Amino acid sequence: MTTETEVMKPAFLADETDRKVCFICSKGNLDMAYPALIMANGAVGEGIETHIFFTFWGLDMINRKTMNDLKFTLLGNTAMHPPRRFGISMPQWLGGLPGMTAMATRMLRKQIGDQGVPPVPEFLSMLVDSGAKLWACKMTVDMMGLTLEDMHDGVSEIINVAEFLELSEGAQIVFV
Amino acid sequence: MTSTAVIAGHEVTIDDEGFITDPSVWTDDMAAALAKNVGIDELTPDHWTVIRHLREDFAAQGETPTLRRITSNIGIETKRLFELFPKKPGKKMAYIAGVPKPRGCI
Known part of the structure; x- marks a missing residue:
């Protein structure tokens, strides 16, 4: 039963x-x-x-x-492109300019944060x-x-x- | 692939993983029966807070909230969610609340 x-x-x-x-x-x-x-x-x-x-x-x-304070750099990253501009490569020398790593890091942090990721x-x-x-x-x-x-x-x-x-x-x- | 199951006297359609396919057919009295199916013998007020939130957030967003979203929304701790719904919390709570399994990664 x-x-x-x-x-x-x-x-x-x-x-x-x-x-x-x-x-x-x-x-x-x-x-x-x-x-x-x-x-x-x-x-x-x-x-x-x-x-x-x-x-x-x-x-x-x-x-x-x-x-x-982990960082993100453009240098050595050939997949790097401006946000949502796929197919347009960022020239590598750009990554060597002062402040570029800090800027790229801020941008990536924000993008990750926007996904609700801590x-x-x-x-x-x-x-x-x-x-x-x-x-x-x-x-x-x-x-x-x-x-x-x-x-x-x-x-x-x-x-x-x-x-x-x-x-x-x-x-x-x-x-x- | 779907099939039918009887949950607390209600005949409902479930998908191949066991989730109720239509959240609108879910009723409060099904929750206890569903909980027993996943090894939770008693639903405490804390379980209900999570279940209610899942129902409300799914109705508002059209998507089942992830654990991270639940902790941010209602201030419950991650550790507590794992105590309330051990092992596979995301799927277990969605199953009991009659909503689809969460799709987000975080």
């Missing part, structure tokens, strides 16, 4: 697995900071175990001294609140003369490569 309160698990819960994903952030440019954060946010919201390992320049994303430090807090784990790379921390106190509050620990490989066992790894 069935009753009205019979539980019917919807199909979107049928794919619940032990899936795990690890992002490696190795870049400290503003435009290179967001891809991993956005994908990690999507992953953790889908119930996937999510870790982010910050190494080399990626450490700037979690370093209190730099995380509020600044990097707030984004990291949001990820931690969602259950993601943040890890700092030991070699980079030593090389830059930093400690855990210099990092964003959400960073769990400073770990070495061996420890990262242990925690990422069986995970899908995305290198940015």
Whole structure:
């Protein structure tokens, strides 16, 4: 006999697995900071175990001294075009003019903000609140003369490569 | 692909992921049954605040709000949303509120 309160698990819960994903952030440019954060946010919201390992320049994303001030430069970015003017390249020499990096950074920050995406430090807090784990790379921390106190509050620990490989066992790894 | 399901005595059309296809057929008494289907045994006032907001925002915007939008709109914390609707909060709350799953990335 069935009753009205019979539980019917919807199909979107049928794919619940032990899936795990690890992002490696190795870049400290503003435009290179967001891809991993956005994908990690999507992953953790889908119930996937999510870790982010910050190494080399990626450490700037979690370093209190730099995380509020990541920059975006035109230099070396051949995809750069004026806003919404696709197909028109920006000449590379333009990026070398004084003030261009600051201007490009302001513009990109505004465009990202307009999409409802928070600044990097707030984004990291949001990820931690969602259950993601943040890890700092030991070699980079030593090389830059930093400690855990210099990092964003959400960073769990400073770990070495061996420890990262242990925690990422069986995970899908995305290198940015 | 759609099919029909009986939720709290109402026959409704659902899509292949289980979401009610027409938000207008949703009624309050379906929420508890839908919540049980996703492992939430009791809807607290906090659950209802989120469900009501999802219904209102969907009606106003024509789109289901994302977690980020919900936290900005009603001041509830991200951590709390994950406590109320564990694991897949965005999809679970939309499912219970009878609106489509959120499409935004943030």
